[in-house]
Amino acid sequence: MKLGSLFKSGRGDKPVFPWKPLNQEEQLEQLLQDSADRPQVVFKHSTRCGISSMMLRRFENIWINEEGADFYYLDLISFRGLSAMIADKSGVRHESPQVLIFENGQVKAVASHSAIGELSL
Template sequence: MSFLKNIFSGSENQNDSSNKINWNPLTDLGQLNDIIALSNEKPVAIFKHSTRCSVSRMALKQFENEFDLSDKVTPYFLDLIAYRDISNEIASRFGVTHQSPQLLLIKGGKSVYNVSHSDIDAEALKGKL
């Protein structure tokens, strides 16, 4: 039963104590400039999450359970329902098609890797660093 609870629970708390990721919330368009600058020093991962989608919730939980890259990548979390304008700007600025859920890797100011849905995988991301 706890498996089903984890998958279908309504909790969207990104700071859950079992969470291995110290997410940086992406809530302002200006942060995209910061992300681009930061990505010249250290890769940045952006996880675009739909709080209305169970597939997105499952992809997020799976990614959080597998993630062990805190020293190698700076993670940003975007609630694309609340911040759709930022999601649209990410698609435009980085030349990617909007999807949800979606994971982007930004290096040197460019999206060098993006995947969605069941292709979101922390091990695969590690291979792109």
């Protein structure tokens, strides 16, 4: 399944969420550098988990008009190694679904499961 097909499902007038697919180690390094200028948000999503899908939709609904941040989507099934690298670099134990917000190369906030809906910049 291509990433784009997850987010262009004909949901009426709702804008398509501005996800950047996260699928390479170099992107992780770049987003950590970019976090010095603006928050970098990473959504770690399991495409095989109903709870993860529900939280992804909730996250999109809450954050759709958020400006001033870059949003990255990590498919945990396809890029498990990259997820482990994020856990190593951040010091945050992997969970799914999980959202991490990076600022100045460090984790500013993290939320997993239902707590994702309460997360803010």
